[in-house]
Amino acid sequence: MKKVNLGNTGIEVSKLCFGSLTMTPFQANLTIKEGAYLIEYAYNKGINFIDTAEIYENYKYIKEALKNINREDYHIATKTYAYTKELAQESLELALNELGTDYIDVFLLHEQESIHTVKGHFEAIEYFLRQKEKGKIRAIGISTHKVAGAQAVREVKELEIIHPIINKYGIGIQDGTVEDMLRELEIIHNMGKGIYGMKPLGGGHLIKDVENAFNFVKDIPYIDSIAIGMQSIDEIDANIYLLENGFIPEDLKANLRTKKRKLIIADYCLGCGNCVKRCNQNGIEIIDGVATPNENCILCGYCAKVCPEFCIKVI
Template sequence: MQYIKLGSTSLYVSKICFGTLTIGPLQKKLSVEDGARLLAYAYQKGINFVDTAELYETYEYIRKSIQISGIRPVISTKSYAYDKKSAEFSLYKALKELDVDYIDLFMLHEQEGEHTFKGHYEAVEYFLKAKEKGYIKHFGISTHYVKAVKDAIKYPEIEVIHPIFNYKGIGIVDGTVDEMAEAIKQAYIHGKGIFAMKIFGGGNLLSNFRQALEFIFDFPYLHSVAIGMQSIFEVDYNIRCFEEKKVYLNKELLENVKTKKLHVESWCEGCGECALHCHQNALSVKDGKVVVDYSRCLCCGYCSSYCKLFALKVI
């Protein structure tokens, strides 16, 4: 496994970051034991970088994986904190549930640009003070916006950017894949740590996984890539591809590759709460039921956390 310094930070990370969204309650719903063992296996195979978020509810998986493996990975998490109170809650929740003394990388979740960054600056100030005290090593943002990547260059306190990036530009809210690529390039040149998310478009590009991977391999301005994995096969396969920068086709792979989609159960009452929180505008209510625009849906499963009836799930 190749390791690289994450921009100007002190962190050395594997080219693959294990994205834990897919193993947790919002997607695969693996048991904590099974999810932790999968993470521990990935650490033992050389992946030393893990991405999570307060929303994902996977802190327990990571804590257990450290206990099983005896390996403490580089941990990146994020929250929607907007003021001192919510930032303090998010940080101490992460420290307690992960059972660690510090967070390697703490990010503001789904930033849109300079205006949202300034709007959350009370939380930013809290995180920067926590960084001075050693509770956070580095600070950053995650985003689906080209503008946010560009604006982040202006702020030295934003050390790492976690942007959406795939060959079709699925999920980029305010621009094209070429515009995102140029913004990432400039941020990389300016010393920002860059690790991409949703290179398979939230599962929508799995049928074209060769093109999706080759696009990433050919783009030189990424330090790492977050990939959601749900099995030992996926861990082994992705490691092999990244180590050799080559996409392998075989029967086992084809049997394991399944395109994901968001499913709405029949008992949905159409309250619309999920649609209000879908930043991709992929959900709407029609005739008393939630309707999914699959051309916009990223299969992230975030919407399911707002459904009191548990009527939404990624399958």
Template sequence: MLESPLKLSSLGETGLQLTVLGLGTLTVSPSQNNLPVKQAGNLIAYAVDQGINWLDTADLYNNYDQIKAALNRLANPPHIMSKTYAYTASSARQDFDAARRALDLDHLTAFMLHEQESPLTLAGHQEAFCALLELKEQGKIDAVGISTHAVSVVRSLARAKVGTGSIKADQVPGQRAGRIEVDEQRAKADDKSKAETYVADKHNACNAENYDYSSISKREELQIPACYKEADFVFPLINRTGIGLLDGSWQEMEEASEHAARAGLGVLGMKLFAGGHLLSQRAEAVKTALSLDFVSSWSVGMGTQEEVDVNIDWFSGREPNPALLDITDATPRKLMIESWCDGCGECAKRCKSKALRLADGRMVVDESRCILCSYCAASCPNFAIKIW
């Protein structure tokens, strides 16, 4: 493994040191590029050899065999973070054991509840979350977290971490210098009056002595179970379009994530390219991501060695090789519905973005709404949904 050009960042109070760029392995999984196990393993190992020190996976991705193929090649395994949709303690333990056996590991860096949609779903998954906390106490995992596309979930976790009181602004990790200027520049794309209000609110939130949670909506004030105070980190969707959010705006998600960091939660970021919608603006998207100093690291899906090299360069503050940029720019991605689709509609039920509909007996994609998350593919009984 080469000496990593990527900076290390602390994940909240966990003691974990992660490179600022992690590898999202959904891209190589059967739901997306469906790379052969050996090819996927080689790509994952290549990313680790180039300096990335953590992998993002999930039970849903069905790709532990691909990761195992990489581990077989690596002398120093990366941190592995996985996720479960479990509601019950027994299911959570089963999903952890399945990951451990498939990867031939006794220990995983982190396990998360996957894709929590609201404070109500947090309450519904309480038993599974408590089981993950028990696994942590037993030394089988180092950290327990929550992945989500919902602003309300991030806010609720921050509230649980500190109670209903206020959070000191001086608890924000990192330097604040230049942050307001960045916000002002990014707010220019919005309605001017809203932008001015947003920048003013952000300035107050960043510099005032306390942050008052009274602005949180009534729905978000629902008390989530006390066990969530023990969460170590949150893994929200953050990008400057807001594509993929289940509630709120991109500004609100950034603000909520920053408040979570103040509360002591580690923050990982995902979907910074908005499921492919920002690939034409990748350099700016990475610059924006790195300006959010409350985010410890970002998970980015990469399907080729060229994409690995380009992203490592950007996240290291280097200009990528123009030839590599040309190669990656020439690789379009879109959701494809195969000809054997029978129009059962299971994928549309799974799609939170409302990007799928039935037409002439088969499903069609609204590309303006699709975030290329590929969760719909996991629900297809005929394996008729692909991303190419």
């Protein structure tokens, strides 16, 4: 698989990044052995880049996989909500210990909203910069669902990498359009900063249009790598085929269609009711203050487009 430089960081990663949230107890709930096998399988197919986060609680999956992976050729990106030196230190020590590694390739501040939240987390950034000097971190940055988050990366020189949400219809971008996000990302790329996108399938809502959706992101010249969730051998093979050929073979598509998918609602749902109003199938309702899908749901994904918190996913 083609390897690319992640901006000017000197970190050479595969064009596909293994999105590891989908294997966790929050979604597929794979065993550590099952999850580690998928990570190893993907690595042997050329995927040498994995995205995780402290909140995913899946470091042990990666640690197990690293027993059979060349660490020097494998790149780990993780994320934290830390905003003080003490919390940043706890996050780094947890990652190093639970992953069983001496360094983290990419450490991100999780879900940053704007220059204001970045400034509010600057004590953590300063700590990470000191740890970078010691060789415990190779690069730092942020993940974001907002155009204003991308603008913060443009303004803050210390941030080297951005992990933004980007997909054909801008599903999950909370403060603008996909065109708005792309304008910022092109500027960031031209500054020499690394970009690896998230949610190319809009949290699973674009699965029915998977080839067009994936190719849209793949063809953006200033995105270095694409993180996409993978929870089976078939999904890994399909994503590799998409990257290298632009389509999925019919036999592999048939295998993927047999997977029974479902709509899940994250626990941070506000119960605003936008999804209920948008659904023409009466497939979702507010129960005890939380959006809850029912037997009428057809997994069309229209509800996700109006969710202000992007808490509706298809797995």
